[in-house]
Amino acid sequence: MDGGNRMFSGWEVRLRLAAVTLWLIGLLFMDRLPLLLLISLLLLAMIAADQGMQMQSVLRQLRGVSPFILLMLITLSLSGGLPLQKTAVLFALLICLRVIAAVLLVIVLLGGSAADDFLRSLAVLPLPPVYLSLLFLVNRYIHMLTREFSLTRQALRARLYTPSIRPAALKSMGYAVGGMFIRGYDLSEQVYDAMRSRCYAGVIPFDEMTRPQMADWLKLAAAVLLLASALYLGKGV
Amino acid sequence: MTECMEIKNLSYRYPDGTLALDGLSLTIPLPSRTFILGSNGCGKSTLLRHLNGLIVPEAGSVTIAGRQLTKKTANSIRQNVGLLFDNPDTQIFSPSVAADVRFGPVNLRLKPEEISRRVEEALRTVELRELAEKSPYNLSLGQKKRCAIAGVLAMEPRILLLDEPFSGLDAAALRQFLHTLSSLYDTGVTQIVSTHDVDLAYEWAEYVVIMERGRVKACGGRELMRDADLMSEAGLDLPLLVRLFQGMGQIPDSLEQARQWIDPNIRRE
Numbered sequence: 001m002d003g004g005n006r007m008f009s010g011w012e013v014r015l016r017l018a019a020v021t022l023w024l025i026g027l028l029f030m031d032r033l034p035l036l037l038l039i040s041l042l043l044l045a046m047i048a049a050d051q052g053m054q055m056q057s058v059l060r061q062l063r064g065v066s067p068f069i070l071l072m073l074i075t076l077s078l079s080g081g082l083p084l085q086k087t088a089v090l091f092a093l094l095i096c097l098r099v100i101a102a103v104l105l106v107i108v109l110l111g112g113s114a115a116d117d118f119l120r121s122l123a124v125l126p127l128p129p130v131y132l133s134l135l136f137l138v139n140r141y142i143h144m145l146t147r148e149f150s151l152t153r154q155a156l157r158a159r160l161y162t163p164s165i166r167p168a169a170l171k172s173m174g175y176a177v178g179g180m181f182i183r184g185y186d187l188s189e190q191v192y193d194a195m196r197s198r199c200y201a202g203v204i205p206f207d208e209m210t211r212p213q214m215a216d217w218l219k220l221a222a223a224v225l226l227l228a229s230a231l232y233l234g235k236g237v
Numbered sequence: 238m239t240e241c242m243e244i245k246n247l248s249y250r251y252p253d254g255t256l257a258l259d260g261l262s263l264t265i266p267l268p269s270r271t272f273i274l275g276s277n278g279c280g281k282s283t284l285l286r287h288l289n290g291l292i293v294p295e296a297g298s299v300t301i302a303g304r305q306l307t308k309k310t311a312n313s314i315r316q317n318v319g320l321l322f323d324n325p326d327t328q329i330f331s332p333s334v335a336a337d338v339r340f341g342p343v344n345l346r347l348k349p350e351e352i353s354r355r356v357e358e359a360l361r362t363v364e365l366r367e368l369a370e371k372s373p374y375n376l377s378l379g380q381k382k383r384c385a386i387a388g389v390l391a392m393e394p395r396i397l398l399l400d401e402p403f404s405g406l407d408a409a410a411l412r413q414f415l416h417t418l419s420s421l422y423d424t425g426v427t428q429i430v431s432t433h434d435v436d437l438a439y440e441w442a443e444y445v446v447i448m449e450r451g452r453v454k455a456c457g458g459r460e461l462m463r464d465a466d467l468m469s470e471a472g473l474d475l476p477l478l479v480r481l482f483q484g485m486g487q488i489p490d491s492l493e494q495a496r497q498w499i500d501p502n503i504r505r506e
C-alpha cells in the first residue's frame with residue numbers, strides 16, 4: 001500500500017465495523033453538547049487527514065443529509081411552542097449533533113469508496129450470499145444510475161437547456177427523465193449480461209479475504225478505549 | 238474427428254419482433270482464427286451472444302466441442318468461452334479498472350494469488366497498469382476498450398469471441414493487441430472476430446464467414462474475400478490488397494507477400 005495516512009480507509013473492514021457499531025451505540029448515551037461537538041470535529045479532522053478518503057465525497061454526503069438535519073433542528077426546537085424554549089433548543093441541538101456524529105461514523109465505516117471491499121468483508125459474517133450479491137448489485141446499479149443522470153444532464157446542457165418552469169422546458173425535462181429511466185432499465189439488463197458473460201451465476205464468490213493485521217486490532221483497541229473515556233467524561237461532573 | 242463449434246438452424250427473434258438470425262447454420266473449426274463479416278444489422282453480435290450462452294438457443298442448436306449449449310450448460314461452457322462486447326460501456330460496470338478485470342476470475346473461483354496474477358498480466362497486456370485504480374467511466378474510449386479486453390483476457394478462455402475488438406484502438410494498442418492474439422493463437426486459443434475492417438480480416442483470417450440478413454452467405458478460406466460479386470452482394474468492400482492486385486493474375490495474401498512480389502519488379506526497372 002502507499003505510505004499515506006490511511007487511519008480509517010486502511011482499517012480492516014470487519015474490525016472497523018465492530019468499532020463503529022460500538023461507537024454508534026455509545027453515542028446514544030452521550031448527552032453533553034460540548035463532548036458531542038468535540039467528537040464530531042475530531043472525526044471530521046481525522047477523516048480529512050485520511051488520504052484514502054475523498055474529502056469531496058465526504059462533504060457531498062454531509063450536504064446530502066444536511067436538509068434533514070436542519071428540518072429536524074427546526075421542528076425539535078419548536079416542540080416547546082413559541083417563544084422558543086431553551087430546553088427545547090438544547091435538546092434539538094443535542095439530537096442533531098448525535099445525528100451528525102453518526103453520519104460521520106458511517107462515513108468512516110464505508111471508508112471512502114471501497115464499497116466492494118466492504119461487502120466482501122461482510123461475506124465472512126454469517127449473512128446469506130444472496131443477500132450480499134443483492135447489496136453488491138444495488139451498489140453497482142446506483143453507481144451506474146448516478147452516472148447516467150449526470151450524462152443526461154450534460155446532454156441537456158450541450159443542447160443549451162436551462163431549467164425553468166416554462167411548459168416547454170418542463171416537457172423536455174420530462175422526456176429526458178423518462179429517457180433516463182428507460183436507459184436505466186436497459187442498463188440493468190446490460191450490467192446483468194455483462195456479469196453473466198463473465199460467469200456470474202447468481203452468487204458472487206467473495207473469497208479474496210484479507211486477514212486483520214496487528215495495526216487493525218490496535219485501532220480497535222484505541223477506539224474502544226476512546227469510547228470508554230468519552231462515556232466516562234460524559235458522566236463526570 | 239477434429240473438434241468444432243457447430244451451429245445448426247439457429248433462429249432468433251428479439252422481443253420487439255426483429256428477426257436477427259434466420260435459420261443460420263455454420264461449422265467453425267477449433268482452434269481457428271475466424272472472422273465474421275457482414276453489413277450493419279446482419280446479426281453478427283446476436284450470433285456471438287449465442288455462442289457465449291448469453292442468449293440460449295430457442296430454435297436451432299449450438300454445440301461447442303461436443304457439448305450442446307442449454308440453460309444448464311451455459312455457465313460451464315462460458316468458463317471457456319469469453320465474449321468481448323462491441324460497446325465497452327455496456328461491458329464495464331465496476332468502480333475501478335482493476336475491479337472490473339478481477340470480476341471474471343473471481344467468478345471462476347480461482348485462488349487469490351492466481352486472480353492477482355491474471356489481473357496484473359491482463360492489465361500489462363493492454364497497458365493499463367497505471368490506470369488500474371481509475372474509474373473506468375473516466376477513461377477515453379480506446380482505454381475503455383482496452384479495459385474491456387483485459388476483463389476477458391483475464392479469464393483465459395479457450396475460445397475468444399471478439400465483437401468489433403479493433404474499433405477505437407490507436408495504432409500502438411492495435412499492434413499490441415494483434416500481437417497478444419497471435420501468441421494466444423499459438424497456444425491454441427480460438428478467436429472468433431466480428432469486424433468491419435476487411436483489410437485486417439484479409440490479413441489475419443484463417444476462416445471467413447460472410448453473413449447477410451441473419452444467415453451465412455458464404456464461409457471458407459480468405460480467398461472468399463477476393464470474390465468481388467460475393468463481397469458487394471454482402472455489402473462489403475474488397476480488401477485494399479485485392480483491389481490493388483485485381484486482374485493481375487495473382488493476389489497476395491498479405492502486405493508482406495505483396496512487397497516481396499513488388500520489390501524485384503521495381504528493381505528490374
Ligand SMILES: Nc1ncnc2c1ncn2[C@@H]1O[C@H](COP(=O)(O)OP(=O)(O)OP(=O)(O)O)[C@@H](O)[C@H]1O
Nearest residue numbers: 251252253255257276277278279280281282283284
Ligand atoms: N436488443 C435488441 N432489440 C431488438 N432488436 C435488436 C436488438 N439488438 C439488435 N437488434 C436487431 O437485430 C438485428 C441484428 O443486430 P446485431 O446487433 O446482431 O447486428 P450486427 O451484425 O452486430 O450489426 P453491427 O455491424 O452494426 O454491429 C438488427 O436488425 C438490430 O436492429
Ligand SMILES: [Mg+2]
Nearest residue numbers: 281282323400
Ligand atoms: Mg454488432
